[in-house]
Amino acid sequence: MVPQVAGIATEDDNVQMFASPVQDTGQTFNKLSQYRQSEAPYVLSIALFVGALLISFVVNFRKPEVLPTSGFQWFAGKFTVIASLAVAQAILLSLITVILGTPVASIFSLILFAIFVSITFVAIVQLFVSVLGLIGKFLAGTLILVQLQLTGGPLPIELLPAGVQGISPLLPMTYAIEGFKSVINLGQFDGGSILALFLFLVIFAAATLVYFLVTFSRKRDQFDETESVTA
Template identity: 30%
Template sequence: MKKISFKLIFAILCISIVPVIYSSLFLGALMDPYGKVSHLPVAVVASENNSVLKSIETNKLFDLKHETNTKAEKDLENGNVYAILKFDNEFNNDLHQFPVQHKHPTITMVTSEGLGYTTTKILKNTMTQFVAKANLELGQKIPILPTTNSPKLNNANILALKNVEKHPVKNNGTSLAPYFFSLTSFVGCIVISQFILQAISKKKVSLKKYWIIEFLIPFIISIVQVALLLGANHYFIKIQIDQPILIIPFFILVSATFISIIVALNKLIPGLGALIVLLLTMLQTSSSGGTYAIQLSGHLFKTINAFLPMTYSIDGFKKLISLNSTNLSHDSLILVGFFLVGQLILLLAYYKHEYRQTKKEISTNAK
């Protein structure tokens, strides 16, 4: 009776703090994204330094990486940077000669909404505000020519900011699709594990039957979930997908990985495993970089990010949905790694809870 009471109290306590943990993690991760813009990696392409670039560096506007144009374009494509700032070869000359030539020195900002719609908006707003402030300062410094045709340079927009969008997305829903495809797939696998497996699980079975019942059948059901989700998207939700064929096998890999991890934890630690899966869900919601770039979160969330399977499913879905990329090798290999870890844990669960118990019963009956 004491054991039952202790378990009941422990369960109630765990359930009671779920909202606290969930709110703390999610709100903590997104508490001040604008305050962490300086952590966003941005490539700089400039043939020579200039006063404007020095000001960006001094103000620590972004985490700048000086690169060649080719390297910068590749890094933006791969999501290693979130934008590129390009200064023309004539930028310095145009800046110095502006009182005479009136040619605006131009900064070109290349962004990719496919990497993060909200993150891109933050980058654009930050750069727009910086250019506005820089124009005020430059207008006060640049001398006005003593001619009747001279513009009032102290009130002029001297710098020009040009934006080039590399991977535009239709709306915020399209940008969030990689996150929600991942999250709903994970939740769907939890439902399969918690409810359907309870009805079909059997004791005292061989390893082969155990694997079929505990993993293969749930995995097949998860494929049905994937088919229904993609069908609903095609006919009703209508999120445009750049790689509609390739997303099918990748989605199946994601589902296999999720169901492998969830089932394994539930089987290895009955009861407590469900709480661990719930905690994993909360961590992935806050730390997988699905809504904002992970660089806009705190250090703890950035550290956790690399160890979450949804981090890599979201990255892969971004490439297939908005970035028109087929470079999935990195994400796929890591997901396969998570899948294999889940399979090893499931094997351990079999030998711990099924195989030993069966041998013990056989030995008892033989006596």
């Protein structure tokens, strides 16, 4: 059968329909001026988690700096030290991000959120390392590798295989990335991400506190003997 093309109407409307059968009627709410704006949240989240793990190689998460009088004092002393380092690395990374020319809607908001994320991440690493030592460091490193692909960095979570999409909400970096996107591109804090990260912070810090309380009660005699000798 020979196609009959001579009879096709060639008015302007028909030609335009074939040339552009579909038109985009969407509205752009937040246009990114540079590619690095989309990558910065992912890179910052990874850097802060890796930095939290590196802190565990610099600071002994178990050995108290001074003889503790209680498990809470032991925990508070260690957490204060590593949290201070977490704040320092968050400020440094935020400033480097700005110096490298990444457009940031609010530098102040970026620094505040980075500090919050950094403290949350060191609280997570502290539990692993305090309880499990070298094995904990290995598990924390493994957790970083798991989060590389499942937290909406390289690919949106919606494009991940259906079988692993349910894991993403259980990973802290998922909320760190979402929070950084909001802070960097909009200059606003994402309430849902902050709440989720706060829950991670409270749960892991509380678990670490329980570990120190239990460990102190078991080693109370050793601490008392050491204190009496030094006195």
